[in-house]
Amino acid sequence: MGAFAARRLAALIITMMVVSMLIFAAFEWTPGQVASKMLGPFATPEQVELLTEQMGLNRPAPVRYIEWVGNVLKGDLGYSTYFKTDVNNIIWDRLGNTLLLASIAFAIIVPCSIIFGVAAGMREGSKLDRTISVLSIVTTSVPEFASGVFLATIFVIILEWLPGASTLESGGDWSIASQLVLPVAVMVLFDLGYVVRMVRAAMVDVMMKPYIRTAVLKGLGFRKVVLGHALRNAMVVSLTVILLQINYLVAGVVVVETIFAYPGFGHMILESALSKDTATVEAATLIIVLIVVITQIAGDLGYMWLNPRIRFK
């Protein structure tokens, strides 16, 4: 297990190095852009040149790359040209907001998807299975921008139960908690159906295995068969799918955050990318890749824990 973790850690470091090179190449191949963006549309070419020189943007790319990596390792993520402050001052706050949203959504998605997935998958073709399957397909196939507007129309405009914008400002007598309801609901609706379908498929697969038939035939109660024998094996496949949802919940929520004006990570990436704020986009991309790689390692470790055969290979 220790050697395995060490190998994965080494892979993580190599991945991050390659990714950092790609990110840097993609964003800073044309150094003039950074300077002209900072100076605005009326800057003369002389001013752009001067700033390029002051910021050292005219030095060879490898030198600047090494300097950038060094700064990132020291914790200095650079200066945001859009937010006009150090990236560190903005990015952690926004990431925190998104993690808040993501963890609430995750806390709902995981138990619900397991309960509904197992309930549907344990008796394939039953009425319960059909109902859950149809509902999951419907919610997953409605895109977030549609369900966001749909839910807002019902709960904000018609019923007036919830606030329409989730700016995390306490304006207009709405609590912060109430502002989280709609974004979380849209994320859960969109994501839950997919995970339920995956858990159900894994469960159906397991339920057809000979050892389940043996267990049933030897007279074990259905409840014991499902909980004691089927569930753990069904979870081996489902765990990977569930952990992959973390990536979506953190990095893929641009649409939800934009619809509800939520000051999160996705919204920040969108705004900074639109205004060519190189430092912020670079730092955000690095963080997303790090999250993806870490969830993958967590997935592998969880997989080992659930499936002892892998440990001994």
Next chain:
Amino acid sequence: MEQDLKKVHPYLPTLLTDYRTGKLDRREFLRTSTLLGLSAVSAYALAGGTAEADPATGNPLDTQVAEASGGTIRISMRCPGVDNPATFSWVYDSNIVRQTCDYLTRTGVDNVTRPWLLEKWEASEDLKTWTLYLKKGIKWSNGDELVADHVVWNLKRWVDPAVGSSVLGLFKDMLLTEYETGEKDDKGNPKTATKLYADNAIEKVDDYTIRLNGKTSTLAVPENLFHYPALVLHPSENGKFGVNSIGTGAFTLTTYEIGKKAVFKRRDGYWGNPVKIDSVEFIDHGDNASAALNALASKQVHGFYEAQTTQYAALKKMKHVEIHSVSTGQTAAARMQPIHDTWKDPRIAKAMRLALDTNKLLKVAYLGLGAPGEHHHVCPVHPEYADVGFMKQDIAAAKKLLAEAGKPDGFETEIFCKSDPDWEPLCVQAMVQMWKEIGVKVKINVLPSAQYWDIWNQPVAPFAFTTWTHRPLGTMVLGLAYRSNVPWNEAHWSNKKFDELLNKAEGLLDVDKRRVVMADIEKLMLDVGPICIPLWRAFFTPMDKKVKGFKAHPTAYMFAEEWSLEA
């Protein structure tokens, strides 16, 4: 009486006679007489009848002010970087700084410009010399008194080419001269820059008096001083603005988070009328139209900076909201840069104009709220607007012009536009359909606003669709956007005849005479100009009925110190 008037300005008695004989309408009399330095109160008294507007601001007198004071008013508006007010290129940036810093003048919702930080102004008979008298006793928020030195510092900064302020274009002919820097550009042509034409062009007379000694006649000095980047800043902050910046306005900026919010608190010691509300907040909901709409529906905000046409139907249904609207010269221009081969021949640009049915464009792109566009960028609400005949869609004539220009089968090109507000891409799509009829196939390249503002006046976008806000005089927008070599001449259009006519128009106080010159300018623009103007849009914005004292301004400027909040 006449002698008194003559003392203020020699032209005033003539103006009064013109008004009394019906040559001039009431609004134009008020506008021009205040422009010449007559106090608004006297102008209204001379104009007679019952005053329908507050002489100090031009706001209609029926504007109710809620008795109860206090409270916070929240407005949905973008909160971009605002650290360098002189270089602002959109109104919402200035709406933030405007709560803390003031203009020397203010143009009211009635299009009449009045002194604000100024007590009054006087123009010489030839309109070359303008004397600006500051109100005495105005205190900055740090306790300093506002004096002429501060204003001179701001004026000089606005016309400094190194600062890059669009105010420069407004004062270029009056106060500046071009010179060769001695350097050459990429093509080997000598580079030019501008500087004050004389050391005393901007002159401090005494602590409360500033004189602009212009070299050409200029009509719109008071209006120019209300151009949105012309916010008077405290010199000690060196042109920068931020949290706790010093200002003469009613509020202090206490929190600012780019892309999130701006919070202003009422300050003590404000020189103007008592301010009713405790604070005003601008909340950034991004470019997404539904977020702001939902925030208004759930009363998280009281109103918008500006509403979009797609929100109109939903806004109409909100019972707690009133839609304020005002007719304006706000528009967007599809400008073609003649520095590129495609647009070199002016007949091509004219063919593009003739292909458009602007009545239809208004209906398709802006729900018919406004007026059909006229391709010379002078709008019917401007006092000097001349009716030179409406350019109707004429496909046959357009095709003929294309053929004469050597493109009988049309051509292919690309137009850049912004993704929001939504009427802009909608309008571009409709125009593209009309251009197709004359064989011109236009590919649409929609950019997010932030990206669009990077290229709007650059040669990399030979054909693009840019929004222009309302300005009180027709000459103003022409001076900003079409005079040769000014920073905002996005079409890179240069026409000697146009520059001459514009200079002439800017020196004419008499509206009738100015209108004659304007007619020539408008005809010239229709014939060889670089733009298509699809529509004049009415400006509308929603506001909670509890907010009193709010009036939609044709320029979308907001003055929170006039507002109050009903309990």
